[in-house]
Amino acid sequence: METPGQLETGLEGFRFWPGALGPLDQTCLLAQVRAAVAQAPFYRPETPGGRPFSVLMTNCGPLGWVSDRTGYRYQPLHPLTGRPWPPIPPLLLALWDRLTGLESPPDACLVNLYRGPARMGLHQDRDEADLTAPVLSVSLGDTAMFRIGPAAGGATRVVRLASGDVCALTGPARLARHGIDRTLPATSRLLTGGGRLNLTLRRAR
Ligand code: SIN
Ligand code: FE2
Numbered sequence: 001m002e003t004p005g006q007l008e009t010g011l012e013g014f015r016f017w018p019g020a021l022g023p024l025d026q027t028c029l030l031a032q033v034r035a036a037v038a039q040a041p042f043y044r045p046e047t048p049g050g051r052p053f054s055v056l057m058t059n060c061g062p063l064g065w066v067s068d069r070t071g072y073r074y075q076p077l078h079p080l081t082g083r084p085w086p087p088i089p090p091l092l093l094a095l096w097d098r099l100t101g102l103e104s105p106p107d108a109c110l111v112n113l114y115r116g117p118a119r120m121g122l123h124q125d126r127d128e129a130d131l132t133a134p135v136l137s138v139s140l141g142d143t144a145m146f147r148i149g150p151a152a153g154g155a156t157r158v159v160r161l162a163s164g165d166v167c168a169l170t171g172p173a174r175l176a177r178h179g180i181d182r183t184l185p186a187t188s189r190l191l192t193g194g195g196r197l198n199l200t201l202r203r204a205r
Contacts, residue, residue, distance in 0.1 A: 010157070011148060011149075011150065011157075011173050011176060012171065012173060013169065013170045013171035013172040013174065013176075014148060014170075014173040014176060015099075015134075015170055016165070016166075016167045016168075017166045017167065018162070018164075018165050019162075019164050019165065020095070020099070020138075020164060020165065020166040021095070021138070021166065022164065023164070025164070026140055026163055026164050027190070028091055029092070029138070029140065029199075030140060030190060032089035032090065032091055032092075033089060033111065033197060033199065035089075036058075036060045036086040036089060037111070039083070039086040040058045040059065040060070040078050040083070041058060041078075041081070042056040042058050042111075043056065043057065043078075043079065043080050044056055044057075045068060045079075046067065046068050047067060048068070048069060048070070048072070050069055053067070053120075054114075054117065054118040054119055054120075055112045055113065055114055055118045055120055056112070056113040056115070056118075057110065057111065057112055057113070058078070059078075059085045059108065059109060059110055059111060060086050060088045060089065060092075060111065061085055061088040061106065061107055062076060062084075062085070062107045062108070063075065063076055063085070063107050063108040063204045063205065064076070064078070064085045064108060064109075064110065065108060065110045065127065065204070066079055072127050073127065074108060074127060074205070088105075088106060088201070089109075092106075092109060092138065092199060092201060093105055093106070095136070095138065095166065095201075096136055096201050099136060099166060099168065100136060102133070102134075104133070104203060106136070106201035106203055107202075107203055107204050107205060108128075108201070108202045108203070108204040109199055109200065109201050109202075110198075110199070110200040110202070111197065111198070111199055112198040112199075112200070113195060113196070113197055114141075114142070114144065114183045114195055114196040114197075114198070115193075115194070115195040116195075117182070118195075119179070119180050119181060119182055119183075120179045121179050122147065122149075122156070122177045122178065122179040123178070124151065124175050124176070124177055125169065125174075125175070125178075125202065126175060127204070128202055128203060128204050128205075129205045130203055131174055131175065132174070133203035134170040134174065135168060135169040135170075135174070135200060135201070135202050136166065136168045136200070136202075137166065137167050137168065137169075137198060137201075138166050138198070138199040138200075138201075139161040139162065139163060139164070139165045139197075139198055140163050140164070140188075140190055140191070140196065140198075141183075141188045141190050141191040141194070141195055141196040142163075142183045142184055142185060142186070142187045142194060142195060142196040143160050143161065143162045143163070143184045143187040143196075144160070144161045144180050144182075144184075144196055144198070145158050145160060145180065145181040145182055145183070145184070146158065146159045146160070146167075146178065146179075146180055146181075147178060147179050147180070147181050148173075148176050148177070148178040149176065149177050149178075150173075150176060151172075151173075151174075151176055151177065153177070156177065158181065162188070163188045163190050180198075183195070
């Protein structure tokens with residue numbers, strides 16, 4: 001795994017690469033994500049309790065993470081179009097390769113779109129079959145206040161994730177609790193109309 005940039009998180013296994021993607025890479029990645037979204041449109045999922053997410057979602061890759069009244073799971077088809085998710089953008093596969101150094105590529109890429117007051121409550125990523133593979137998270141657009149704390153509970157801290165920043169939950173931080181308190185409007189001009197995209201690469205099976 002490429003050595004991450006300096007950040008004192010006090011959370012072993014949380015890796016942070018500020019500015020891992022430069023402006024040109026961000027623009028290329030955005031174009032690749034836009035092409036994927038043209039195949040698999042954003043939709044608003046519901047929690048198992050029937051509450052709409054404030055974040056819009058779609059996926060790329062063989063499997064996509066979905067949530068509805070029957071629960072959380074990975075599935076090969078878009079819940080609204082019934083079609084397979086588009087392939088994971090090549091730039092993201094290259095980034096996974098570069099930063100994790102793992103032989104096996106990710107098989108799922110969740111795409112979250114935050115606009116306005118959208119946020120994500122504290123949770124753990126635990127729907128994957130193999131919890132030893134890292135979760136790699138790429139930020140594009142407006143800066144997010146990312147909250148993270150130990151799996152077992154206790155104090156959390158906030159890390160600002162700006163456009164082009166990449167972080168990973170690995171090892172002892174693989175099951176860290178994390179969420180997005182809010183995004184900071186007009187902190188990036190990458191997305192027309194503002195907002196933030198988060199791309200989360202995982203090995204689901
Ligand atoms: C997530 O945990 O699924 C999203 C985190 C983020 O948007 O940075
Ligand atoms: Fe998550």
